[in-house]
Amino acid sequence: xxxxxxxxxxxxxxxxxxxxxxxxxxxxxxxxxxxxxxxxxxxxxxxxxxxxxxxxxxxxxxxxxxxxxxxxxxxxxxxxxxxxxxxxxxxxxxxxxxxxxxxxxxxxxxxxxxxxxxxxxxxxxxxxxxxxxxxxxxxxxxxxxxxxxxxxxxxxxxxxxxxxxxxxxxxxxxxxxxxxxxxxxxxxxxxxxxxxxxxxxxxxxxxxxxxxxxxxxxxxxxxxxxxxxxxxxxxxxxxxxxxxxxxxxxxxxx
Amino acid sequence: xxxxxxxxxxxxxxxxxxxxxxxxxxxxxxxxxxxxxxxxxxxxxxxxxxxxxxxxxxxxxxxxxxxxxxxxxxxxxxxxxxxxxxxxxxxxxxxxxxxxxxxxxxxxxxxxxxxxxxxxxxxxxxxxxxxxxxxxxxxxxxxxxxxxxxxxxxxxxxxxxxxxxxxxxxxxxxxxxxxxxxxxxxxxxxxxxxxxxxxxxxxxxxxxxxxxxxxxxxxxxxxxxxxxxxxxxxxxxxxxxxxxxxxxxxxxxxxxxxx
Numbered sequence: 086x087x088x089x090x091x092x093x094x095x096x097x098x099x100x101x102x103x104x105x106x107x108x109x110x111x112x113x114x115x116x117x118x119x120x121x122x123x124x125x126x127x128x129x130x131x132x133x134x135x136x137x138x139x140x141x142x143x144x145x146x147x148x149x150x151x152x153x154x155x156x157x158x159x160x161x162x163x164x165x166x167x168x169x170x171x172x173x174x175x176x177x178x179x180x181x182x183x184x185x186x187x188x189x190x191x192x193x194x195x196x197x198x199x200x201x202x203x204x205x206x207x208x209x210x211x212x213x214x215x216x217x218x219x220x221x222x223x224x225x226x227x228x229x230x231x232x233x234x235x236x237x238x239x240x241x242x243x244x245x246x247x248x249x250x251x252x253x254x255x256x257x258x259x260x261x262x263x264x265x266x267x268x269x270x271x272x273x274x275x276x277x278x279x280x281x282x283x284x285x286x287x288x289x290x291x292x293x294x295x296x297x298x299x300x301x302x303x304x305x306x307x308x309x310x311x312x313x314x315x316x317x318x319x320x321x322x323x324x325x326x327x328x329x330x331x332x333x334x335x336x337x338x339x
Numbered sequence: 340x341x342x343x344x345x346x347x348x349x350x351x352x353x354x355x356x357x358x359x360x361x362x363x364x365x366x367x368x369x370x371x372x373x374x375x376x377x378x379x380x381x382x383x384x385x386x387x388x389x390x391x392x393x394x395x396x397x398x399x400x401x402x403x404x405x406x407x408x409x410x411x412x413x414x415x416x417x418x419x420x421x422x423x424x425x426x427x428x429x430x431x432x433x434x435x436x437x438x439x440x441x442x443x444x445x446x447x448x449x450x451x452x453x454x455x456x457x458x459x460x461x462x463x464x465x466x467x468x469x470x471x472x473x474x475x476x477x478x479x480x481x482x483x484x485x486x487x488x489x490x491x492x493x494x495x496x497x498x499x500x501x502x503x504x505x506x507x508x509x510x511x512x513x514x515x516x517x518x519x520x521x522x523x524x525x526x527x528x529x530x531x532x533x534x535x536x537x538x539x540x541x542x543x544x545x546x547x548x549x550x551x552x553x554x555x556x557x558x559x560x561x562x563x564x565x566x567x568x569x570x571x572x573x574x575x576x577x578x579x580x581x582x583x584x585x586x587x588x589x590x591x592x593x594x595x596x597x598x
Binding site: 232233235236237238239240241242243246250251254255257331332333334 | 440
């Protein structure tokens with residue numbers, strides 16, 4: 086075990102111990118501050134009854150759909166935005182403006198447009214991630230090292246080939262940080278949407294916990310949401326970023 | 340392929356200053372010639388190559404290839420840059436084959452060609468590597484192979500070996516001379532290193548300080564292959580250096596005046 090890992094382990098174990106001690110002092114009733122064991126029990130119950138798994142699958146399904154659409158639209162849009170001045174001056178301004186609007190503010194509009202449906206939530210997720218992905222891609226293309234394009238042109242590359250084989254990969258490090266940012270925005274938007282608009286999902290588990298006054302369930306679900314968000318970040322984005330940093334030479338090769 | 344410049348002027352417009360880069364350049368490059376251009380840094384040497392490459396347009400005057408005005412870049416006239424310009428997302432082999440890919444050559448054929456030229460620059464063992472795994476000298480050799488794959492009529496080289504250590508540079512000088520002898524490619528080689536110019540060039544053209552003008556021309560008739568330590572090179576270098584020093588001083592004075 087590395088030194089950092091050991092320090093971390095000690096820290097979290099002490100934190101849990103402190104929490105348990107506080108509960109044993111019975112300063113607050115259990116519905117205000119449940120003990121770590123209560124929370125652990127809720128996690129076991131939640132997974133045992135299949136409730137958590139169903140919610141996770143629904144939430145992940147929604148985010149994959151919403152985020153997938155954001156990426157599929159945002160990356161090409163960003164490429165266009167970064168290279169064509171007229172698009173940048175028009176749509177670029179709109180995108181910048183929309184980014185200032187927290188995506189959950191789209192929910193009332195989405196509900197009026199799509200009704201109380203799955204599409205309303207997906208729409209909110211898209212509006213959360215789309216601008217981040219688009220703007221990061223546009224930035225990446227705008228700031229890509231000109232040497233790549235010049236080298237490619239002198240070797241006879243032009244048009245779509247130049248976009249596909251040079252500009253897109255050259256901008257990839259910036260695009261990936263946009264994708265990562267987009268993912269975290271999408272995740273936040275989804276949770277906000279699910280909280281307000283009750284249907285099966287992680288957000289609904291939180292709302293339900295509150296309605297049942299079940300604090301240990303609320304905390305259990307919060308931990309679950311943290312774990313999922315962090316998990317995707319570590320398992321997917323961190324790996325991609327590392328690979329790109331090494332290969333693109335933006336970081337000394339380890 | 341014969342290259343020519345006539346009355347070429349080029350000025351760069353900044354937000355505040357105009358920077359004249361080239362003034363009234365007349366230059367002819369014979370087919371199959373290896374021409375070296377030297378000058379103080381900032382004298383417009385790179386601009387001159389960019390014009391031949393078709394990556395830039397002159398403000399006035401004409402830049403021609405076999406009598407035809409140059410309209411834009413062409414894989415027949417490949418420019419090699421001083422800074423690393425390989426694509427880090429491609430393997431060495433795919434980097435070398437990039438120009439062929441752009442030209443629509445089928446995969447198997449372009450890989451074969453790329454491997455052949457990577458052998459020529461002695462990187463046959465590194466075809467599957469990525470760019471970040473190579474040293475500076477190896478990168479420039481891949482860039483050379485990438486250009487050679489296109490079998491261009493003209494190679495434009497912008498101080499491609501400036502950032503390399505002496506040993507690597509020596510061996511690349513030899514490789515370049517032998518490639519040039521075998522292919523008969525027209526080469527325009529820009530450098531600020533007088534000895535390098537004398538080792539490589541049939542003819543050496545000295546550009547003035549900014550804005551660049553052609554100051555003098557030297558014919559080099561020493562026997563090939565030439566090396567850094569040849570006494571003939573040292574002797575010829577002395578003559579050229581006297582002229583070059585004067586231009587470097589002028590450039591410095593001008594920069595101080597502008598600051």
